Amino acid sequence: MGRSYFGTDGIRGLxxxxxxxxxxxMKIGQAAGAKFLRGDHRHRVVIGKDTRLSGYMFESALVAGFTSVGMDVVQVGPLPTPAVALLTRSMRADLGVMISASHNPFHDNGIKFFGPDGYKLSDEDEAEIEALLKKAPRLAKPEAIGRSRKIEDARGRYIHDAKMTFPEHLRLDGLNIVVDCAHGASYTVAPSALWELGANVTAIGVQPNGYNINANVGSTAPKLMQEMVRDISADIGIALDGDADRLIVCDEKGNIVDGDQLMARITKSWADTDRLKGGGLVATVMSNLGLERYLEGERLKLERTNVGDRYVLEAMRAKGYNVGGEQSGHLIMSDYATTGDGLVAALQILACLVESGKPASELLRVFEPLPQILKNVRFNGGTPLEQDSVQKAIADAETKLGNTGRVLIRKSGTEPVIRVMAEGDDPDLVETLVDGICEAVRKAA
Incomplete structure (x- = not known):
């Protein structure tokens, strides 16, 4: 079965x-509820959200949908996506829902689903939900309509569990940390967890008003964090995105450290302490070739997947890895979480920082990345990637790079753009090749 509504990370749009x-x-709630009404127990769904204005509307519509088919609802309010996954499993719920469009601006929103095990739904599950959308909902009898309740201690539960992933023998005493919460779902939990572990915390992006989520703050706009780190001479900066499943760091000099470097540091640390499983890590096709070369030098493996943290996690589970993620900052440590968790990933990096005694600029520059250029070409329909002219431009680029780099062209799963990426040892050649492919795509589109 195909999927019309679900993309690489749930349903998302304007x-x-x-x-x-x-x-x-509401119909999506009814369809998802019908899919997970299994057995004769009282069924339960956990619903969390980020701080977008539209979250109230989404929440109310989903509550109506789920209760109308006989499923009880637990509302946990603004919480990170990984917290919803955690609570879904710990509360023995049948389904979890996160209302968020992640790093998108406030006018977008979306829905992410988690199964009873706390993992994101499979493609097959999503296709079944879409199939149920085409049918009339099977409404519950009046006496079987679901109930809805709010729980007030959800944030405390998540803070406690996140802190438990930090080594018990370590503290963050004396460490000056800037944390940017993107005016999003982590605006209370992330600063609180860091403070409780002893850090001196300077928090920015913690005044959500419904409109300012991800607006010039957070992991996709880290400039303010970088400036703050330099201004107050902090030891490190931590930037999360709107739903806090993504992490980007800057060192004490204000230099950005992306997900590839963070994965390399965690993988090496875990390998050195015999905690690493699978003999390496799982990353997507977007991760830098420099990461792959570094791991090879350390006799560690890099397993590549399609773009999307769900595909990373599927490969981790299938092949026995416990570290994986994306260059964009979705970092998954399956010993601790069932999905990307920006706060938990930050705590692993901070543990490395405390134990090493080194400055972040030294500790987190694990490998030398190859020059990599990514450009987007917007299109209005059609199949430009199938055109002969585009295929020829791609083939020519691959020939010119040979073994010194690679080319990756793909259609975005979340917006109408073609993503053109190339990397290699020669930065001028890489830029020329990317520009040539982009021009071919524009003409074809």
Missing amino acids: TNSDPLTPDMI
Whole structure:
């Protein structure tokens, strides 16, 4: 079965525009509820959200949908995506829902689903939900309609569990940390967890108003964090995205450290302490070739997947790895979480920093990345990647790079753009090749 609504990370789009209208959101709740109504127990769904204005509307529509088919609802309010996954499993719920469009601006929103095990749904599960959307909902009898309740201690539960992933023999005493919460879901939990572990915390992006999520703050806009780190001479900066499943760091000099470097540091640390499983890590096709070369030098493996943290996690589970992630900062440590968790990943990096006694600029520059250029070409339909002219441009680029680099062209799963990426030892050649492919795509589109 194909999927029309679900992309690489749930359903996402412009609020109050098809398919994310209130009536459709309610139907999605009904369809997902029907899919997970199994057995004769009282069924339960956990619903969390980030800080977007539209979160109230999405939440109300989903509550109506789930309760109308007989499923009880537990509302946990603004919480990171990994917290919803955690609570879904710990509360023995049948389903978890996170209302968020991650790093997108406030006018977008979306829905991410988690199964009873706390893992994101498979493609097959999502396809079944879409199939149920085409059928009339099987509404519960009046006496079987679900109930809804809010729980007030959800944030405390998540803070406690996140702190438990930090080594018990370590503390963050004396460490000056800037944390940027993107005016998003982590605006209370991330600063609190760091403070409770002893850090001196300077928090930015912690005044959500419904409109400012990810606006010039967070992991996709880290400039303010970098400036703050330099201004107050902090030891490290931590930037999360709107739903806090993504982490980007800057060192004490304000230099950005991306997900590839963070994965390399955690993998090496875990390998040195016999905690690493699978003999390496799982990353996507977007990760830098420099990471692959570094791991080879350490006799560690790099398993590549399609873009999307769900595909990383699927490969981790199938092949026995416990570290994986994306260059963009989705970092998954399956010993601790069932999905990407920016706060937990930050705590692993901070543990390395404390134990090493080295400055972040030294500790987190693990390998020398190859020059890598990524450009997006917007298109309005059609199949430009199938055109002969585009295929020829790609083939020519691959020939010119040979064994000194690689080319990756793909259609985005979240917006109407073609992503053109190339990397190699010669930065001028890489830029020329990317520009040539982009031009071929524009003409074809």
